[in-house]
Structures are given as structure tokens and as C-alpha cells.
Amino acid sequence: MRGQHDQNSGGVVAARLRRVRPHLAAVILLGPILGLTSVLVFGGWLPGLATPALVLIAGAVYFGLRRFRPRRWPHAAVLLGLMSGAYLGLNVPAVAWMAAPLGAVGLALLGFTLADRARRQVLLPYTPDFADSPVEVPWPARGATGLELLVGADRITLIGSRGRLRTARPAVDFDDVGAVEQVMVARRATLHVPGVGELNVTVTPGPAVRIAVPPGEWILPTDQGRDIARLVARRKELAGEAVPAHR
Structure with a gap:
């Protein structure tokens, strides 16, 4: 609740x-x-x-x-x-x-x-207590300046540059967020973020977090993939618990 x-x-x-x-x-x-x-x-x-x-x-x-x-x-x-x-x-x-x-x-x-x-x-530093708090937690991408994932109380937002003085902020409610898991990236690659016009994400070799969102997935290079996965899973759970309280 x-x-x-x-x-x-x-x-x-x-x-x-x-x-x-x-x-x-x-x-x-x-x-x-x-x-x-x-x-x-x-x-x-x-x-x-x-x-x-x-x-x-x-x-x-x-x-x-x-x-x-x-x-x-x-x-x-x-x-x-x-x-x-x-x-x-x-x-x-x-x-x-x-x-x-x-x-x-x-x-x-x-x-x-x-x-x-x-x-x-x-x-700082990040602790598991954040999962049960309403504080918005930013996760900067590794090796990609200006790219970060914001995990709020009811949604996640990906912030990235679309060129000089232009940014994109696609947001997805927790109801629409699918699996969140840590993955390993073998080589440097530039990936297009689905449904967000010109926003591309440069993924560097090493750990990353993959988030299933409509109409595809987000991949964020980070060494804290497990922490992000647990944080999003817990907040999805809390967002679901919040619904009956308003009935």
C-alpha cells in the first residue's frame, strides 16, 4: 500500500x-x-x-x-x-x-x-534502501556522456542527447516495463532507441542492463545492472500495491 x-x-x-x-x-x-x-x-x-x-x-x-x-x-x-x-x-x-x-x-x-x-x-552511495523510498534515482551510463536512466516512483525515463542542445526523454510507466536483466556487451556498438526519433545509444564493451519496454528494449552500459534490476522490480511491485489504496 x-x-x-x-x-x-x-x-x-x-x-x-x-x-x-x-x-x-x-x-x-x-x-x-x-x-x-x-x-x-x-x-x-x-x-x-x-x-x-x-x-x-x-x-x-x-x-x-x-x-x-x-x-x-x-x-x-x-x-x-x-x-x-x-x-x-x-x-x-x-x-x-x-x-x-x-x-x-x-x-x-x-x-x-x-x-x-x-x-x-x-x-551517494547507493544502498538497497532506495528501493522502498520515493526518491528518483539517476544512473549515468558508462562511457556515454549525457546518457542516464532515471528510476522514479512510478516510471523510468531514459535521457539522452539528440544533437547539439537537443535531448530526448522517453518515459515508460512501470505497468509497461518488462524484464530487466544484466547482460554482457562484447563489442562497442551504436543502438537506436525504439520509438524515440533520432536518439541513439553508444554501448561500450562490458556489463549493461537490458530493459524490455514497448516497442523494443533499452540497453544502458553500466556496472550496476543488478542494482538497477532489483530497484525496478521492487518499485514495480510497490506501484502495483498502490492501486487498491485508491479504490
Whole structure:
């Protein structure tokens, strides 16, 4: 059941999520607090306080909705930092033209550093506890930059490049996922991902995981094929258990 799923998500993963809350709180709060301080110190335009207030609300809502998707945290932190830093710099008299870009870059880098540290503390190292948690787990491909498999709470997603500045993100619900097994690849090959236009996967020699999906299969070069297979199997089971709870 879903409630049982949430209870089982305790342990190592839940402890990691609790441990990084201060990092995420800093990402959300620091920029708006500095923006408020700059208005009070430099006598800025009071109605302009709507900007840090909106940044605060946006950050709280985003990280609340994406609290189980650590992979996305650094990107969101950069955007929040850019907005807060630019606003902070604009409130500095006489040198706003210089302070705004410096503030934007500085807070963006700080936000990225905090959020990326939180991401790594949650996701690394991988443990079997992830199978019973709702945390989205990314699995980078071996020898293929930009290619990774995301195992979420209800679906799997393959992310890959389709050329310069273009990506493909085919997603399959667990109901449609078939067998997942570790295989050995004998030689380097470029394989087409079925049903995804121009997306091709370069498979390097060594262990890989093969996932049966309509209308074919995905093959991801990785040394963690057994872990992925167990993770997907357990989450398929949990997704099936979740159905009766809504009846």
C-alpha cells in the first residue's frame, strides 16, 4: 500500500533527506533575506520587496514538490541565485551596473554548491534502501556522456542527447516495463532507441542492463545492472500495491 511504502522509506534514505534540509533551506532563504537586507540598508524601493518574496515562494514551492528529485536541485538553485543576486545588486547605489551581475553570479554559484552537495549526500552511495523510498534515482551510463536512466516512483525515463542542445526523454510507466536483466556487451556498438526519433545509444564493451519496454528494449552500459534490476522490480511491485489504496 502507498502508506506502507511511505513508512518503508525510512532508514538510510530518510535520514539523508533530513540531513540535507538545512542546505536546501539556505538555498531558499539566503537570497530573499539578502534582498530584504539590501533594501533596508541602502534605502531601496519598498514595493520592490515583492521580488524577494516571489523568489522565496517559488523556491519553497519548487523544492517542496521536488524534494524526492535530488538530480534537479542544483539547476533550480542556480535560477533562484541568479534572480536573488541580480535584485541584490540593483539595490546598491551608484554601482548597480556592476553589483547586479556580480551578485547574480555569486549567489548562483553559492546556490549550486549547496544544492549539489545536498544532492550528492542523498544519492551517494547507493544502498538497497532506495528501493522502498520515493526518491528518483539517476544512473549515468558508462562511457556515454549525457546518457542516464532515471528510476522514479512510478516510471523510468531514459535521457539522452539528440544533437547539439537537443535531448530526448522517453518515459515508460512501470505497468509497461518488462524484464530487466544484466547482460554482457562484447563489442562497442551504436543502438537506436525504439520509438524515440533520432536518439541513439553508444554501448561500450562490458556489463549493461537490458530493459524490455514497448516497442523494443533499452540497453544502458553500466556496472550496476543488478542494482538497477532489483530497484525496478521492487518499485514495480510497490506501484502495483498502490492501486487498491485508491479504490
